[in-house]
Amino acid sequence: MAEQIAPNILDYLKDGVDEALSQIANSWRPDDPDYRADMYRQIMMMLSYGYFAYFHADAEHPDWSPLWNPVYTLQPNPDDIYYYAPIRGDLTYRVSGDRGTVKMVTFNTQRGISGMIDDVSEVGGYNDLDDRDLQVGPNGELEIIFSTERPAGYTGNWSKLAPEANVMMVRFRSYDWAGERNPDLSIECLDKVPLKARLTSDEILERIRQIAKMPGRATKLFFAMQNGVKERVGINVFEPVRYQGALSKQVYWPAVFELEDGEALIIETELPDVRPYWNIQLNDPYFNAVEYVYRLSSTNGAMAKISSDGKLRAVIALEDPGVPNWLDPAGFKQGTIYGRWYDCDSNPTPIIKRVPLAELRKHLPADTPTVTPEERDAELRARIRAAQRRRRW
Template sequence: MTTSPSRLLDLLSDLDGAAANLQKTWHPEDPAYIADVHRQTMTSLSYSYFHYFHADAEHPDWAPLWNPVFTLQPNPDDIYVQSPISGQYSYKVSGNRGTCRILSFTSQIAASGTRDEMPRPNGHNELDTNDLGIGLGEDFEILFSAERPEGYAGHWGRIDPAATYMYLRYRSYDWLNEVDPVLSIECLDPVPPKPRLTPEEIEARIREMAKFPRRKTDLYYPMQNGVKERVGFNVFEPVRYPGALVKQTYWPACFQFDADEALIIETDLPAHRPYWNIQLNDPYFNALEYVYRLSSINGHAAQVSSDGKFRAVIALDDPGVPNWLDPAGYTEGGIYGRWYECDTEPTPTITRVKLSELRDHLPADTPVVTPAERAAELALRVRACQRRRRW
């Protein structure tokens, strides 16, 4: 079978659904918004190839998931990978734990973007290697199956009998020095060799790829829009999601300011805080550039004020203070913070001020960050992020 260019475009016709979702954005007639959503559509389409063609449940293999190239609000501290699975099979995941802060496995019935209507519930099963007592840098094996085999005494994780998908997150606090895991996944049941796909199978999968970007925005636009509709701009709305990372409370907000203004984020800090961070997103729920921009910060890198509080400043240009969150040219967008297994979960505040008056609203002993110091901070971030495997 030969496929002409016009035929291929026919297979991709459902991409228009993602462009139609422009009407769900904050400024659907803005040319910059239109271009951004077209770019977002391409990022989701590029990821969807991995989902539909890279591996299958009988022949699993890790592939990149969100991360910076596929956007849709990845945590900059996390590296995500995924593989197809089936609840009808058993799998062995083995390798080295690495030394990153968290290594967790989440399996579910359906991945976001693969269904018009997501299952409720979605068969989430989560397993955190910290809960299994697997030490940093330790080699290990975990058996994943719908039922634990009788007499099996090793590490085991449950997957739903209807599961089709598993993803992992490697969460690092110190990007430069923590070591990410090295892992393999194997199906333990007898399966035939990985087949050559038929023309019909290829066409069907391309059609699913074309639907993927619209399905993703169907899910994620309402999450960010809902925060704006319920609490407006520059107000945090803490939430705990069911399913993945049940130990974590998120604090999302939608930010907005003018070019001559700054936003001050201020919060108390829990006494016990194994992990916390804050990141900026664009208005379409994509993480902002975070390799070459200081658009996120975590508890390892954050500088705490002398009164014990954390303060960050969002401004278009470097304000010369610690904890600058660079919005990468956006004056509106989203914020996501996370408290993970903290003993308290304070809700931060946002104060909108004139940039020229910024220091009037900060503690008098707030240090000055010089351009040279900022350049060194960014250079370290670039090196650290590039040394993590993101695809």
């Protein structure tokens, strides 16, 4: 029997939103009204994303939804365009189309995803491949079959699908935002399935309840991650980590940053000899990527200027320090830094130096160039154009 429909949709949202609001207590400044307002914004962001996650597609009728892109900001990598599709481990799927010219395309199938599962320890990753593992046609043609068993006689790209898998995640990873073209891929279920049906009232209500849970689930996870770094190593110290499952080839180097007006943080690191991909980005105190279209809050191996001694030096400062590799925290004096070494031959741990901004150049190589206001303006305008011309959702 169908559930009796309540007269107010808020009845289905209240418990989940209340749980999300309770997470404000786990923020770094729970009594700060600006922090609370930012948390309200974050909750609205997750609720709006929830419609895509729960109503756009299903495992028998898969389609791509945007995931963690500039609007849905829970710590997306600025170099990545993310897509999500619901799948089922007992079905067979084909992903096909044009690989594009981005630096890398990665595919992950897994059980559960942050924001859509109560216990994040239940998330399991089963596939972790990038297009370097795949056959790609001379004009970028790409086809992959995902199934529990390789189809008889099939010699093309195949990836084993675990019975428990219910998520496929794809990343279009770009280095040169202006010069690379995104992939153009479709996903389809190859099994005989019924036509996509109208949802029942019970199905709609349950999905609304699940949407309401997303802000609390995600915030609980990400606050625990950033607070854990702070508790274990303190501020302005990196703590490298490698996760199993999705992107197991990748070593992250997170840190909690903190600075004041008139200060600068210098991030300094050796670079691996073999480095297919690396980047660094800033997040705000709620684990959202700092604005990265209209702010220079990230850099990568194609954008960054390397010092004459072969090291990377990037500078976090609240105002333009006039040197290469400025990481602009957009007014935030606290947040997290996330760097990535992807499939590198070594994984050096960077260091952070906290110095007076007026003395910055004393701590940099003597030949560090000056970036003029005109050059910075041109750099930012080029970034804005490149970011907007990428297909982000």
